[in-house]
Amino acid sequence: MISGDKQKYMDIINLSLPNHLTNGFLYFGKHFEDEILVRELIQLWIAEEFAVEDVAKDYVKELIDSNLVMVVRRNFFGEVKAIGMHDLLREFCLTRGRLENLEVLKLESNAFEGDQQWDVDNEEFQNLKFLMFYNMNIPQWNFSDMFFPNLQHLIFRNSRLKTIPRDFENLLLQQMIEVSWCKCSRDALNTAEEIKKTQTDMGNHEFKLIIKSREDDDHEEDEDDHEDAHQKKLFS
The missing domain is CATH 3.80.10 (Leucine-rich repeat, LRR (right-handed beta-alpha superhelix))
Structure with a gap:
């Protein structure tokens, strides 16, 4: 059972997570401990049928704009190349995954x-x-x-x-x-x-x-x- 201030943060994350981003966000948090290339994540989302390619790109942007994931690397043109996740957000994903099963x-x-x-x-x-x-x-x-x-x-x-x-x-x-x-x-x-x-x-x-x-x-x-x-x- 999560307690104290950490539970309050978990509740805030839960409220901040839009329904249409939930599956992709939880998948990222449960399967990747470190950073991941955006193009690789998008291909995995497509394989899991979370979204088609154009929509998946928009989802990545929404997650970044919502501060649910962070930009780790950009390419020469300033485009996002790799993203990562804060430890508390990853813990949220793992907890949600355990509850669902x-x-x-x-x-x-x-x-x-x-x-x-x-x-x-x-x-x-x-x-x-x-x-x-x-x-x-x-x-x-x-x-x-x-x-x-x-x-x-x-x-x-x-x-x-x-x-x-x-x-x-x-x-x-x-x-x-x-x-x-x-x-x-x-x-x-x-x-x-x-x-x-x-x-x-x-x-x-x-x-x-x-x-x-x-x-x-x-x-x-x-x-x-x-x-x-x-x-x-x-x-x-």
């Missing part, structure tokens, strides 16, 4: 460092299947159902939960929502029930909603103890 994410305790809202980026968790919040004060969320297209399991345990975004009801691959040992608002529980109804209406009859409280566990333990005592009496 992540399938399991467990967030605990102070994962949001006091923030009251979690702004999920639409490119961060495209392959995430399992999301758990444990021992957390869940903040407000800002995202759409397109941000977690492959999510199957959403789990809240031992946490404070004010709300569950309704956008989760539209996830086509969702299999389960679990809310265990949490201090929940009535709104959160109502939303969970509504999500279950929507999933069922969509034909997802395998969807499970699990809601457990401490009292439920204590009751189950009491029943188990009673059953054990009864069996001991029978066989004594």
Whole structure:
């Protein structure tokens, strides 16, 4: 988890990066540690089908003008020959790349460092299947159902939960929502029930909603103890 001032810089970079430059920029940052010739980068972008040649040249210029990459060398005529990237920007690219391939994410305790809202980026968790919040004060969320297209399991345990975004009801691959040992608002529980109804209406009859409280566990333990005592009496 990135923290402190570095996280603030990461957020600024994320906001500064136009959508149409994202793929090419991340590709550069993830695959090249040092400088790269502009003509070589353009050919790689074309091969990856990020852009055709004329558009790719414009993308390079936009990245330079936005200070997302820096000019390392120019040719005799003053044209940009090679570009490079600051270490912090490269770290941003590598972090984004890891998040995009992540399938399991467990967030605990102070994962949001006091923030009251979690702004999920639409490119961060495209392959995430399992999301758990444990021992957390869940903040407000800002995202759409397109941000977690492959999510199957959403789990809240031992946490404070004010709300569950309704956008989760539209996830086509969702299999389960679990809310265990949490201090929940009535709104959160109502939303969970509504999500279950929507999933069922969509034909997802395998969807499970699990809601457990401490009292439920204590009751189950009491029943188990009673059953054990009864069996001991029978066989004594």
